[in-house]
Amino acid sequence: MKGLHLTADLYRCRCDPAWLTDAVRLGAWCLAAVESVGLEAVQHLFHTFPAPPEGPGGVTATVLLAESHVCLHTWPQDRSVTCDVYVCNSSGDHSARARELMAALVQRFQPEWTEQRSLDRGEDA
Template sequence: MKGLHLTADLYRCRCAAEWLTDATQLGEWCVEAVEAVGLQVVGRLFHAFPATERGPGGVTATVLLAESHVCLHTWPEERAVTCDVYVCNFSGDHSAKARGLMFALVNRFQPEWTEQRSLDRGEEA
């Protein structure tokens, strides 16, 4: 189960507002970004939350991969996003693809600053 798990918390995103509120637009772009780095989509779920007194509802976008998953959650009232990219390296080392995907995700939202983490998962065989 050797793999790489990347996370990023994005703050004060300067992207257009619809990237934080439009589940269809964000989800379709996520699928394109996954395919662009050479990972394989096997499922997807994109959900928009209703607006509240604090502002427009956010989005959860999940793309299931043959290699594992990508998940995004947006908070439009805070202009914030969390990103989660996990790849298992069972059939080969997908670490570079995961890093390329995370780079694309961060660039999409244009945050003023990020907190990123990387976790090697599992043990060497």
């Protein structure tokens, strides 16, 4: 079950606000980004939450990958996003693709700053 788990918390995103509120738009872009780095989407779910009193509802975008998953959660009222990319490396090392996908996600939202983490999962056989 060896793999790589990347997370990023994105703050004060300067992207078009629709990227934080439009599940269809964000989802289509996520699928294209997954394909562009050479990962394989096998299923997906894109959901816009009802608007709270303080502004528009956020989005959860989840893409199940043959290699594992990518998941985004947006908070438009804060202009923030959390990103999660996990790849298992049992059928080959997908780490470079995961890092390329995370870089594309960060670039899409144009945050003023990020907090990123990388975790190697599992043990060597």
